[in-house]
Amino acid sequence: MEPINVFDYETLAKERMNPAYWDYYAGGSDDEVTLRDNQRDFARIRLRPRMLVDVRQCNTSTSVQGLPISMPILVAPTAMHCLAHSEGECATAQGAGAVDTLMIASTSATRTLEEIAQAASGPLWFQLYIYYSLDVAAGLVRRAERAGYQAIVLTVDLPAMGNRERSRRHGVPMPPPPLVRANFVGIGQEDIGQVAVTWETIDWLRTITSLPVLIKGILTAEDAQLAIAHGVSGIIVSNHGGRQLDGVVTSIEALPEIVEAVAGRCEVYMDGGIRRGTDIFKALALGARAVLVGRPIIWGLAADGARGVQQVLSILHTELELAMKLAGCPTLASINHTFLKL
Amino acid sequence: MEPINVFDYETLAKERMNPAYWDYYAGGSDDEVTLRDNQRDFARIRLRPRMLVDVRQCNTSTSVQGLPISMPILVAPTAMHCLAHSEGECATAQGAGAVDTLMIASTSATRTLEEIAQAASGPLWFQLYIYYSLDVAAGLVRRAERAGYQAIVLTVDLPAMGNRERSRRHGVPMPPPPLVRANFVGIGQEDIGQVAVTWETIDWLRTITSLPVLIKGILTAEDAQLAIAHGVSGIIVSNHGGRQLDGVVTSIEALPEIVEAVAGRCEVYMDGGIRRGTDIFKALALGARAVLVGRPIIWGLAADGARGVQQVLSILHTELELAMKLAGCPTLASINHTFLKL
């Protein structure tokens, strides 16, 4: 039977994937408290739907950093898509483009950023990890600019790798060497945390590129204020899918204080735990411009390649549209906090 | 053994019904969060019973829209009773009439509204969906008036069909074509959401009928205020049994803010999650004039036809009466919020 929600894709993906690879994507850090809480915290928020509104024309199209997209749902940057499907990030990009939304390609892709750009039909942002040195990072940024990426998303919550015990227990090199770090071929051994990525790095990054610079991994109002002071164009509220520090606030919990601190000075996105259209509706009602979806994209990719990615995005789109109709919101602009009971 | 509570009827009904039909009635939308919460939220409210009151004469009789009934418990409008029992809505109407209470017959009945009216011995209201056009709706209203229905209950929370995955997974046409939409024979294909049902529709509806117009599906104080402004005679607080937007506030949670907003300007009813007499007592204490009971009626109908419906209503009546006695309330008028610890 055709999958009807993202959980159906989760089941399919688990059946089809190498268990070590499955665990790589599915796992969180330590006791996976945050992994679970990211989803659970959505259930604490109840909706207050309004009735008798004309919702026959329900419009989900929006823009992020000025780029028009068909829905406020972005493909989150996740690593090594070739573990899920042989075509890797190229298939993901095709799936996202097919529904006219944006993909954020990861530094840790198993296809080069140029290959992904070539495969893509929709807009792309490039997610940047600064692993080795600022020079290497600058090289990646230049390549991304040349390949047509339209923003740089610096991930800031990985000064060290989180304690992901599922992967550690598999005790095997994962992924197999030829797949990893397509963007770094010839550069040598990864060595996270040797470069200090600080607020000054944001300043530097803005000097070497004219693309908008966004940061991903902010969970406090204090850091949101600093981000604004350092000129970022967007903030992605995220706890890295529960894979970095276990026990942190959830993304949906952190979102309101960040939206309040930003006060409209840049776009705020939300990443982590989205599984239903109503989750997206709740994030938008709390002030997110759009949400990022990570694991469900991998599930679609593993289950059915580009078509699976497209289907997962379509399901979430349909669910969001239905949530808007049933809540009495014909437009994204009409969604606000009065639709929530916190 | 004779069933002693509504859950016993639930068990019987599940045994006797076609699983696809069972799932149609039992299911909610998406992850069925609201379906579960409707019941659970009653348990959060504790009773503060008063002692040493003379409760030998305990009176549950009341009126709704001026119609005298034996208990503040109404038969909720639910679709397609022929899926539960061959006599369908006619049996339901007989069961309700046998205990002198009111049935709200659904637009989506599998018996025509005229057949139901003929079978009924108690008062009837007609629940209206506006599916096709205002003309079709007006036709139904006229037929309901002629058949003796005493109010029109417009359901306002279905601008689109909720995502009821249990039904979608059965993947079969349900119900079989001859049964459905007895009221629409010869009208053609259902097409929900093509008519925009808005507050203006309420105004229009009031112009075409002299019957009281009630609306069903309100969950916020804001909409309750609008409903009053548009001249409704009654508001049914309801989330459609958890079958429309998943994750909304529960009916019992929404009730107080609506009662407060209405401030006595029309009657307020409550629908969703009633399984015990104490649930009814709690709804009344929060200001409901009466409650609607949906699934338990279907259980009684499936288990034992008209007699099962009658028994389910009798059980709830007996339980309500006992709750009143044990709480020290000899009359419905004596029930108020001081009997609750929220």
Add this chain to the structure above:
Amino acid sequence: MEPINVFDYETLAKERMNPAYWDYYAGGSDDEVTLRDNQRDFARIRLRPRMLVDVRQCNTSTSVQGLPISMPILVAPTAMHCLAHSEGECATAQGAGAVDTLMIASTSATRTLEEIAQAASGPLWFQLYIYYSLDVAAGLVRRAERAGYQAIVLTVDLPAMGNRERSRRHGVPMPPPPLVRANFVGIGQEDIGQVAVTWETIDWLRTITSLPVLIKGILTAEDAQLAIAHGVSGIIVSNHGGRQLDGVVTSIEALPEIVEAVAGRCEVYMDGGIRRGTDIFKALALGARAVLVGRPIIWGLAADGARGVQQVLSILHTELELAMKLAGCPTLASINHTFLKL
């Protein structure tokens, strides 16, 4: 192995008792929500123990209505002890007397109040139900006075019998006729609720006896105020072990508002959910003069007759004493709300 806590006695009792009788004692009303909550609510209250107090001499002796007892733990009135043990209430009275505490004998005893008085070595109160008429009740009170009972405890939360479904499902006359209502031999058929028991009944009761009149079954500050106004000598906060109105406030939850309303004008006792010495400590810290223990007494009785009752009381006494030592309270008077974190 020797039982070391009351739950061990629960296990033993369940093994030894007729299942219908077990269910009679174990069950609550409706969905048994209150039955469970009575115990659970104790766990919500945490203790704030004080250290470095000399607790070598720890004294639990106290008085109730001026009667000295060895511990603030009373035997609650419960019905038909012959269902648990052939010697019935006589064995219970012996067990309570052996540890120098007080038993409240039930109107619904399977031994006459005179037999119980004869068997007892400790003080007794008589629990009164007014089933038939004031005359019958007056007769019981006179008999209790003559037999040496030292207070009358009128149960006020039974204007009708709660909906105890476990017993209803057994569908057999329980208990077998020769056992029941030893106090009513020759009086005829029980008919609860035909006599209205009201505040005026308290006034009347005080005119026909010089014994202190206590009432059992109060759950609100309002009723506590009325009780004081009607001259009661003691209030027993109780929800009848979750056997009357399901979903009411728990006894430990209701206790503080009642203690506050009473403001020292009479003694307040607490009944329901006591299983550990720390439960007793919590009730005392919230202002109870003593607690009543119901089901655990039945468990001791069923497991080992008078000796089992004595052991259950000894275990609770030992646990209370240990709780006092570990909390830094050498006397009952030193226990107060500062020892709790609510």
Add this chain to the structure above:
Amino acid sequence: MEPINVFDYETLAKERMNPAYWDYYAGGSDDEVTLRDNQRDFARIRLRPRMLVDVRQCNTSTSVQGLPISMPILVAPTAMHCLAHSEGECATAQGAGAVDTLMIASTSATRTLEEIAQAASGPLWFQLYIYYSLDVAAGLVRRAERAGYQAIVLTVDLPAMGNRERSRRHGVPMPPPPLVRANFVGIGQEDIGQVAVTWETIDWLRTITSLPVLIKGILTAEDAQLAIAHGVSGIIVSNHGGRQLDGVVTSIEALPEIVEAVAGRCEVYMDGGIRRGTDIFKALALGARAVLVGRPIIWGLAADGARGVQQVLSILHTELELAMKLAGCPTLASINHTFLKL
């Protein structure tokens, strides 16, 4: 496979230990509510991590009572290590010393305090129970001074032994006589609670030793104030691992009120429920100078002797360091309550 967290050591220890000994260490008192809550309460506190801080040099070294240690993690005093490993406390001391942290040796050790001191390479404190008489206690203090212990930690929460039902159910003398109380050989039978240990005992203890006097087992601000008034050098917030009064506040719950009451006048440590580096981070953020770890040390000891103790401490150290990096705290001094969402 090599254990990767303390729970792996728990599993190993359970496999290797005599079940009665396992239960001795694993169990709590009564219903083990506090045993469970000690860990659960950590999960209620969420972290607010800060990003873009240079955390390449992350320093966990600190001091307690002026003694430099490599991490704010101390070995809690626990009894009878020979039940876990044949080398007992000597192995534990070696393990702690190997990672340059401090062990608090228990009065109830199965090795004499002199043997432990000889085996140790790191700093030691001596935990004191006053069992028999002040003279015996004074003798222990003098021996501890001579052996090089650098503080006396008086445990104040054991005026009587908690009701540890797991041990009672084993019903066997545990531990076998030759092992116990190495420090008391020739002194005779243990008789807890015959000496009243009060605030005056603290005063006395300070007169007989020049070592810093700390007290362990404080759970309220009131007692913390008294402790300061009586001149203690440190307070260890502890509920004895849930083994004394069941249902008390948890250590992490009590910590803030104690830190506030102490207001910097002495060092405050926290003991109970630490299983992850993030638990330690939370305790430090609430004002603890360091934490004590009890059961996990026993697990390491049982699994692998001195090396297991060292490994458990190393794992916790590594986890703490990672938590600091991921939270944006390069130093212990930078950790404060703004990193928590309570």
